Amino acid sequence: MFLQINNINKQFINQKVTSDVLTNINLDIKEGEFVSILGPSGCGKSTLLSIVAGLTKPTSGEILLGGNPIKKPGKDRGMVFQEPALFPWMTVEENVMFPLRKEMKKKEAREVAHQYLQMVQLSNYTKHSPHELSGGMQQRVSIARALSMNPKVLLMDEPFGALDEQTRARLHHELEKIWVETKKTILFVTHSISESIKLSDRIIVMGTRPGVVLEDIHVKIPRPRGTHPQAVAKLEEKINGLLKTEIDKVVKEELAYAANN
Template sequence: MGFEVESAQALKIENLTKNFKIDTGSVTALNNVNLTVKSGEFLSIVGASGCGKSTLLRIMVGLEKNYEGKILLGDEPIKGPGTDRGMVFQESRLFPWLTVEQNVAFGLSNKTYTADKNEIVQEHLELVGLNSFAKAYPHQLSGGMQQRISIARALVNKPKVLLLDEPFGALDAMTRINMQQEVLRIWEKEKTTMILVTHDIDEAIYLGDRVVVMSSRPGMVKKIVPVDLPRPRDRSSYDFMQIRKKIYDEFFAQVDRPFVYDI
């Protein structure tokens, strides 16, 4: 079973609305989103394609600045990117001309560390189980190994929050399950607050302490489903399937018109 979630607030979103300008006017991607993430929590976010899930993560990491509302990290407003937040994308985004250890080292900020830089890099390679591949290049690694390097690079600055934007979407089914277990192991060891965006409802339940169900565009928090299941979780258990059904019911009850359910 995972560690107990602390009650302290890691991140808070208040009345968040995001509009994008297009040729014919504007599109509302997010509308009046309110959400509090607890320190040490693993939060999953699911929703149909185009509901603003990835936009929400980009706002959290500080890559989107033009929005209405407020977003706080602890008690401080987020004003842009910072080393207190790390992000892992669907693609590994490694530099092909750099070795594994050089890619991880690239993630280090310029702030002063008490430990040697190389020691920090090796510590994080060990964390993701790839210290023996330190001198390898990305093309010599599998897709799952490349994503582990991306996770190490995102964690190297000891962020308060790690944001995961469909990080396993390009992996085959078995590698995806292995990576889910790997991320859980890292979460339990590091106790970093993690926020995952995914189309995979089973994945959201398997990993999350809670699952946030987003409405179709404009994206709003439609429902938050607690996942009160012991870890490791059995995907075939009755309780797991009941939570899965509850989330699916929210999806299919959302709209009167048909749309693509990319889940």
């Protein structure tokens, strides 16, 4: 397998209290797959993505990319965060060029930056500052910056969560187009069932307390998914059922805890 997540466990210790965040996470992801990680708040979705990025160390277990263990951040993984995290003093072009500064000469880096800015349809904004762009445009710059490093895996942590529905819909379309063009492996964290169905080859549905994999769903609905509303609705109902059961479990645990304390 291309990306192997083997027996990942993560615990946080706060004031001598140990919390199990992730327990026994095992996933095999093929090269070129678009995989969404879906689940309620607190299930460890972002923590798992951070471990794959090399930003967080697991308590136990290992992650292999192309057979090599991930120990720290690397240029083989591009990260797109919830917020664009652009440098406000740099232009759009300079932001995309930034991770290339040690890899290639300035002229070549500029050519690469323009290639990916064209891919995200921002060729006319190369000299703009981030504050002159809308939130959706800033996130597209972030995507172009991550892609400019030509990573093996693109990691996306709820990149469209703060955007309005119209902007999200447009970026869904653009991201799907980019994925088809680049054939990148994408690991995408989301709270949105509809977003995960629209974009993904697979949906990893997670439960919480601790974070576990409830189900690994292979989405067999042909693309574009909007042309198959009945199949989409059926899958939404299935995932809603999984998450409702999980949320009901958490509520019962909280009520039991409150009654005993």
